[in-house]
Amino acid sequence: MNKKNKEEEVQDFVSDEQLKPDPEESDSGPEPSDQGSGEKSAQGEGYAVELAREKDKFLRLFAEFENYKKRTSRERMELFKTAGQEVIGSLLPVLDDFERALKEIAKSSDKELFKGVELIDNKLRETLRNKGLSEIQVHAGDVFDPEVHDAITQIPAPEKKLKGKVIEVIEKGFRLGDKIIRHPKVVVGN
Secondary structure (H helix, E strand, O other), X not given: OOHHHHHHHHHHHHHHHHHOOOHHHHHHOOOOOOOOHHHHHHHHHHHXXXXXXXXXXXXXXXXXXXXXXXXXXHHHHHHHHOOOHHHHHHHHHHHHHHHHHHHHHHHOOOHHHHXXXXXXXXXXXXXXXXXXXXXXXXXXXXXXXXXXXXXXXXXXXXXXHHOOEEEXXXXXXEEEOOEEEEOOEEEEEO
16 A cells, blocks of 8 residues: 555544544533534644644654665665675685686697586586676776776886786686676786
């Protein structure tokens, strides 16, 4: 139910209450018009003030509950997005090992072994990609960004144009959704 429907229910309730006869009035009979009319209006104003106070209290409580629902929904969505962060983070060294293994196996003459390991590597990478993992693309010559890159060391730039830029990528970085779970480790020229 939305806020307007709740307000309409409160208004309907108020209208029903106003239509019901007051038991004190029916027992005492008709009152003279000059006596008690001031008392009636003061009593009616008291009810109106109390009603307004209760309505305001209800609306504030309803708004607070709506905010709570939105906040918990956002938190739940964030949890689902990064639920596997710890597991995926622990698999990143396995990806690095596969990459090193493929480089070494490529040097050997056994091409069937290379194909087998490459298939397993591709399957693992595709599974992780489906879970939201993506590699942060960094190449030699890219501008160093301290928000994204993790500088391992600084060395004198071999060329003047490489000052303040990435010279070499030591370890790849990865994102899970929009969040960086491992910063790329780089060597920077100075």
